[in-house]
Amino acid sequence: MGLCTSKPHANPTLSSSPNSNPHFTDTNADEQLPKNPIPTPKKSPLFPFYTPSPAHHFFSGKSPAPATPRRFFKPPSPAKHIRAVLARRHGSVKPNEASIPEDEVVALDKNFGFSKQFEQKFEVGDEVGRGHFGYTCAAKFLKGQLKGQHVAVKVIPKAKMTTAIAIEDVRREVKILRALTGHKNLIQFHDAYEDNDNVYIVMELCEGGELLDRILSRGGKYTEEDAKAVMIQILNVVAFCHLQGVVHRDLKPENFLFTSKEENSELKAIDFGLSDFVKPGIFGVLLCILPVFQSTTVWVKIIVFHRLTDERLNDIVGSAYYVAPEVLHRAYSTEADVWSVGVIAYILLCGSRPFWARTESGIFRAVLRATPSFDEPPWPSLSDEAKDFVKRLLNKDPRKRMTAAQALSHPWIKNYKDVKVPLDILVFKLMKTYMRSSSLRKAALRALSKTLATEELQHLKEQFALLEPNKTNTISLENIKAALMKHATDAMKESRIPDFLASLNALQYRRMAFDEFCAAALSVHQLEALDRWEQHARCAYELFEKDGNRAIVIEELASELGLGPSVPVHAVLHDWIRHTDGKLSFLGFVKLLHGPSRSLAKPH
Structure with missing residues (x-):
């Protein structure tokens, strides 16, 4: 459950962060959904980051079985990492574990610089939710233009x-x-306040309840049309956050609230306690100084460093x-939120989760290995477009997964009323890669873009139009x-614009037509998933053979790809x-489309 609940609950379970909001259990929900023979996982004290959602009422049964032995996991279960992170984050220790050094707990600066006028500005009302690290209550403004307006106040002792x-978590959330x-x-x-005892985060009060409650009230699932209305709102706010460089990291039905009890009430994303800014890395800076260096080896070193550091987060957090x-592999970015949206879409349409197990470790294994079922009812009766929509959100390869903005262009969503597609964060990432690509790769991408059908170009047309x-x-x-x-x-x-503009600096001296924009902004990985x-690849190679393919020696190709002299280029390339005429083979063409892989540059 998030901040702005409209009702108290008796049996809260907790999120993992000291500043995250309590999650609440509806004790009557078990009777509202079909029973599932798979038992519900209990909350493990070792996995507070993975607190089972109140949506566990999709399942019922006996007590969970013991955790699956670790030897079954590839990669290993993140249990140890999570336990260590929690001990560091919250200062909690388990028996037989090393305690947190005293100097790490003592002399903490708990002055946030927030206003100290909370009691003078607000009249506090009833408590509407409580968790281990704080509680949420209703309140109202005592004076000013908003006098009398009701709000929700998250109180963190x-x-x-x-x-x-823990202090930084609160600071970052605000x-x-x-x-x-x-x-x-x-x-x-609205604002954040503090006194000697608490931090107060004042926000809008939403009185319509959680998305989870609506799912339960509908017997566990939505119609396709009603699901579209919900998904459009979720995708819009997720695309907005991603464009700003923010990853939510805990998207689930409990973290979306309706503003009122009305059926067509607006949906609001809440609980940014686990959210973080995407780190843009240093590539924008390096790109500016790159012309100084003439050595191919230097170029490869820079590329490798960029690939390893740019826009990756590694904290294992979420539900x-x-x-x-x-x-779970501890290397992710905005695409992780889209996966969570895909899980929500799956639940909306069929009333059950795509990945479940008796234990948290079992859930992790299912997420890593299992394929969601689209064979059981009601999936056979749903449209092919709905199934394709969910499958493209739940692609295990984040490079092949749709973005939130692309999902709003999907045929299943597109024809629902007037859907406005926002700017897509991926377009700028792909353009950045294109601008630093070799001339040979740009020619290959242009050939591939010419094979796209009208419907496949639709999203790129919308993005191009947004650039006016x-x-x-x-x-x-x-x-x-x-x-x-x-x-x-x-x-x-603070972050995105300088990074984007530095990487696209070449456009300062020329203009880009739509044809080239298509080559620059298409995702080879996403096309590969179709x-x-x-x-597409065969047709593109035929075009490349006519217009761009030419005799090329391995050393020249290595130079095009930015491989240094220490790379065994003859073995790799x-x-x-083709040995017959020295031109790029089909295999080489497809690999060239993807650009130099990390494995090629690994010797550096």
């Missing part, structure tokens, strides 16, 4: 903040809420049933800058070139 990490406020599907943030595979091209239907760096600034919040201004990928 400073006594609970026993580590520097920073993100302050930076992102304004989107219609995001909880409105077990909604956590993405790459989160001039009368000649071309864009420049100024168009991109203006489009980004038009949608920017403080979060984006059934018709082989057809032997199959890329």
Whole structure:
């Protein structure tokens, strides 16, 4: 459950962060959904990051079986890592574990610099929720323009903040809420206050209950049309957060609230206690100094460092049933949120989770290995477009997964009323990669873009239009800058725009037409996930043979790919070139489309 609940519950279970909101159990929910023979997982004291959602009422049964032995896991269960992180984060220790050093708990600075006027500005009402690290209550403004308006106040006792990490969690949550406020599907943030004892986060009061409650009230599932209305709101706010450079990291039905009890009430995303800014890395800076270096070896070293550091998070946080595979591998970014949205979509349409097990470790294994079922009712009666929509959100490879903005362009969603597609964060990432690609790879991408059908170009057409091209239907760096600034919040201004503009600096001296934009902004990995990928690749190779393929020696190809002299290029690139005429083979062409892989640069 999130901050702004409209009802108290008697039996809260807890989230993992000292500043995250309590989750609540509806004791009557078991009777509202069909029974499932698979028993519900209990909350493990070792996995508070993976507190089972109140949606566990989709399942019922006997007590859970003992945890599956660790030897079955590849990769290993994250249990040890989570336990260690929790001990560091909250200052809690288990028997037989090393205690947190005293100097790490003592002398913590718990002064956040927030206003000290909370009691003078608000009249506190009833408590509406309680968790281990704090509670949420209703309140109302005592004076000013908002006098009499009801709000929700999240109260976090400073006594609970026993580590520097816990303090930083609170500070970051407020920073993100302050930076992102304004989107219609995001909880409105008013202000943060503090006194000697507590931190108070004041936000909009939503009285319509959780999305989870609505799912339960409908017997566990939505119709396709009603599910679309919910998914559009979720995808809009997720795409907005991602464009600003923020990953929510705990998306689930409990963290979306309706503003009122009305059926068509707006949905609001809440609980940013586990959220974080995507780190843009240093590539934008390195790109500016790169021309100074002429050595190919230096180029490869820079690329490898960028690939390993740019925009990756490694904290294992979230809720077990909604956590993405790459989160368990501890290398993820905005795509992890999209996976969680896919799990929500699956639940909305069929009333059960795509991944479940008796234990948390079993859930992790299912997320990493299992394939969601689309054979059991009601899936056979649902549209092919609905199934394709969910499958493309739940692709285990984050590179092949749709983005939130792309999902809003999907045929299942697109025809529902007037859906406005926002700027797609992936477009800028792909353009950045394209601008630093070799001329040979750019030619290959242009050939591939020419094979796209009209419906496959639709999302790119919408993105190009959002950049507001001039009368000649071309864009420049100024168009991109203006489009980004038009949608920017403080979060984006701090990180995203400088990074994007530095990487697209070449457009300062020329303009880009739509044809080249398609080549720059298409995702080879996403096309590879489609059934018709082989057809695309073969047709593109035929075009490349006519227009761009030429005799090439291995050393030249190595130079094109940025491989240094220490790489065994003949062994690595032997199959890329046809021995009959020295031109790029089909295998080499497909690999070239993907760009130099990390394995090629690994010797550096």
